[in-house]
Amino acid sequence: MSLVSSWIGGTRRLVADVGRHGLLFGPVRRAFVEPAATASDELLRLMLSYYGQRLWHSGFIAGSAGNLSARLKTQDAIYISTHATSMASLRRSDITRVSLSGDEPVPENVSVELPLHRACYLADEHLGAVIHTHAPALTALSVLGIDLCDFLPEVRPSLGSVALVPHAPAGSDELARSVVGAVESGAGLVLLERHGAVTVGSDLSEACDRMELGELSATAVLMARDGG
Numbered sequence: 207m208s209l210v211s212s213w214i215g216g217t218r219r220l221v222a223d224v225g226r227h228g229l230l231f232g233p234v235r236r237a238f239v240e241p242a243a244t245a246s247d248e249l250l251r252l253m254l255s256y257y258g259q260r261l262w263h264s265g266f267i268a269g270s271a272g273n274l275s276a277r278l279k280t281q282d283a284i285y286i287s288t289h290a291t292s293m294a295s296l297r298r299s300d301i302t303r304v305s306l307s308g309d310e311p312v313p314e315n316v317s318v319e320l321p322l323h324r325a326c327y328l329a330d331e332h333l334g335a336v337i338h339t340h341a342p343a344l345t346a347l348s349v350l351g352i353d354l355c356d357f358l359p360e361v362r363p364s365l366g367s368v369a370l371v372p373h374a375p376a377g378s379d380e381l382a383r384s385v386v387g388a389v390e391s392g393a394g395l396v397l398l399e400r401h402g403a404v405t406v407g408s409d410l411s412e413a414c415d416r417m418e419l420g421e422l423s424a425t426a427v428l429m430a431r432d433g434g
Contacts (some may be wrong), residue, residue, distance in 0.1 A: 250276050250285050251298035257337070257410050258287060258296035266341040266421060267293045272402070273317040274337045276410050277327050282306050286323055288315045318377035325382040326406055329390055333406050335413040340402035343424035346398040353421070357427045364419055365395035373399040395420045 212335045233355035254276055261274070263268045272293060275286035284306050287293070301314050304320060306327055312320065323336045347354060347370075353359060354368045361368070369388035385404055388396045394416050396404045403420060407413030 220404075227332070247278060247283075247285065247303065248298070250278055251276070251301045253294045254285060254287065254301050255298055255412050257302075257414050258293040260414065261337070261339055261417070262293040262296075264418065264421075266320075266339040266417060267338065269293075272337075273319050273337040274324070274335070274410075274413075275317075275323040277302075277306070278336045279334065281300065282309070284323060284327055286317050286320060288313075289317050321377060321379055321382040322404070323387055325386045326389055326404075329386045330406075332408060333389075334408045335410040336404065336406050337410075337413045337417055338398075338402060338404045339417060341417065341421040341424075342369060343421050343428055344395075344397060344403040345400070346428055347424050348399050348401070352427060352431075354395075354423055358423050361419060361423050364394075365416055366392045368395045368397065368420070369393040370397045370399060373401060376401065 210371055239342055254274060258267075258272075258274055261272065266272065270290045270292050273287045275284050277284050282305055283303050285301050287296065288300050288302050302316050304310075304312060304316055304324070306324060308324075317323070319338055322338070326336050351370065353370075355365075369391065371381075371384035371388055374384060381398070381401075385396050385398070389406055394406060396406075398404060403417065405413045405416040405420065407416060
C-alpha cells in the first residue's frame, strides 16, 4: 500500500511540474528533449522558457531583471529572451531569434544584453548557452570583491574558473568585452561588479547548473563570513 501511495504522490508532483513549466524534466528531458533542441527552434524556445521560469522560481531573477540565450548550432542564429519580459511567465513567444553574425536587422524588443550574449558565442564556437541573472549571493560577492574559489576550491571542476569583471553600463560593448575576456580565460562563471552574474555552458543545462552551484556556494561563503 505504501508503494502505491508513494507512486501516486510522485505522479502528482510530476504532473504539477509539467503543468507549471509545460515541459518534461529530469532524465526524460535531459535524454530526449535537450539534445534535439539544437535541431529545432521550437524545442529551443521551449527549453529557454523552461529555464527562465526555473531561474525565477529559484529566486535568481526578480521580474524581468535577467536574460538568457541559446545557440542554434545548425544555423547562424541565437535565441534570446526579449526586453522587459517577466521570467515568471516566460513563453515561447517571448524568445527572439537574432542573427549571430549580425547580417540581419536586430528586432526592436531584443534584450539589452544582446552584445554580451553575441560576443560570447562569437568568441567560443563550442558555447551553447549564456545566462545572466541578478542572483543575490553572487551579486553580493561581486560587490565585496570576494573570490569564491579561494574559499571553496572544490567548485573549480564544475565552474572552471570564476572571474570578477569591473562595472560597466548594462548592454555596453565595454561589458561584453570584459565578459568575453573572462570566458576566453576559462571562466564558466563571471561576476559582474554590482550587476549580477553570467554563466556559460555547452548547453542550457550546464549553464543553469553553474548558476545554481555558484549561488549555493556564494551563499555558503557569505554565511561563513558573517558567522551565521
